[in-house]
Amino acid sequence: MANRLYEPVNVEDMNLSYYCRGCHQQVRGVPITDAKYRNGSISENEAWIICKCPTHLCELSFVIYDKLNERIRRVYPFSTFDPASYHEAIPEKIREDLAEADRCYHADAYKGAVTMNRRAVQRLVLDKVKIPGIEKKKLWEQIDALFDAGFITKQLKDTAHEIRHFGNFGAHPSDDLLDNTSVEDAERVDRLTMDLIRIIYIVPYETDQLKKKRNGQ
Ligand SMILES: [Zn+2]
Secondary structure, three states, rough: OOOOOOOOOOOHHOEEEEOOOOOOEEOOOOOOOOEOOOEEEOOOOOOEEEEOOOOOOOOOOOEEEEEEOOEEEEEEEOOOOHHHHHOOOOOHHHHHHHHHHHHHHHOOOOHHHHHHHHHHHHHHHHHHOOOOOOOHHHHHHHHHHHHHOOOOOHHHHHHHHHHHHHHHHOOOOOOOHHHHHHHHHHHHHHHHHHHHHHHHHHHHHHHHHHHHOOOOO
């Protein structure tokens, strides 16, 4: 149930999901303090709480919870988003773009985040499609070439084009209504980029690992 701004909220009822810098994944934080407010639990939208990661081995995090939108808005200390912490099947240059997209996202720089995701998609295409002169083409042509070469389904081609569109809104000033990239847009673009990366790099890698094990290698 949605919380209204001027109602107190128990920490137990809060959606304390955040990206843990220790185990590099989205976790459900366990609150170890009550919510603290600057002026009072009724008038303030922002609650300050110390959380621990449910994996127990990670450090504590200090989070700011947005009561109105029912989400954690800030996590301290910031994660460094080290490219080395992304899946080893992903080429290093792409990991660097993904890490930078995540850094932007966590600094509320949503245009920067979608632009970096678009960049990761472009690198992915250039890594896979080996047609002479492809690097000089526009990204929409490159994505179509990835589809034509059989790497992605029609659905994923649409996904890649959507990431491209939002990346363009992030990179170029536009009169379009979508000029303002919201946190929800950035989140969705980030998730879809990871879906694409997963299909192209991680799924074949994991499949190969199983195949090797079955063959006793
Ligand atoms: Zn953790």
